[in-house]
Amino acid sequence: MKNNLILKEGYKSIAIIFIVAIFLNLFVSDCLGTLGILLGLFVVYIYRGSNRHIFTNTQSVLAPIDSTITAIDKVNGKYKIYCKVGLLDNHIVRAPCNSTLKVKKHRHGLNLNVDSYKASLYNEQIVLKFEDIKLKFISGFFDKRVKKIQEKEVVQGDKISIFIDGLVVISVPQTKVLLVQIGDKLTSGQTILFKK
Known part of the structure; x- marks a missing residue:
């Protein structure tokens, strides 16, 4: 790459x-x-680039973006991991695993402060699906329009897009054992979320 x-x-x-x-x-x-x-x-x-080594491992799912975990909920048999992406984080979105990338939803909207309740209702959102995980990106105040992402086959660590500011909600089946907890700093392509 x-x-x-x-x-x-x-x-x-x-x-x-x-x-x-x-x-x-x-x-x-x-x-x-x-x-x-x-x-x-x-x-x-x-907009700096990243010269990091991606630890590819087909038995694990990696963090898709640099962020900080702010909450983990259990909803309808799934873990929902809420990750805050700030302006000082690296903004490259990477494939968390080898899979087919599918775009489930792309809704245009506003760019309100992501910490407000109305942000989850009115802000621009895009939902991506990989094997057994789903990523929901809710744009923040400083994020421009989220570019349309093409459905394709991806390899773990591939660059998918960039995401400047906002909230990323990672949905994982509750049958998986999470290797992260609230307050952890995620590094895309390096932090392991869970083992397959």
Whole structure:
């Protein structure tokens, strides 16, 4: 898998911010220009690439994205693992296992603060299905539109998309023994959620 220093999804945003920053610096104010350049550097950090080694193992299911587990519920015979993705996390969504990726639902919506109750009702959402797990992405305040994801065969650790900010709900059959708990920091392609 080819790793880049900056993800291609961020090129447009970064270019616009730096062009505006240069314009502000030349024609308006040095202070505003400097703030624009600092904002641009922060956006470069958000869209940074990842040079990590993926621990492929067909007997385990890996974390799909860098995040922090905020809750784990048991609902209708399934574990629901709630993972908060922040701006400082790495935003690459990776395949948790070898499987056929299926898009179950893609609903356009708002970008409210993901901590509010209304976010689960009105924010943009996409639901992906792999073998026996389901991933529900609820976009947050800073996330742009979630790009349409094509259904395809994926290998564990493959890049699927990016997800900047929001909540990821991982649904797992209750028959599986979870190897994570509330408060754990997940690392995509490295943290093992459960064994098959």
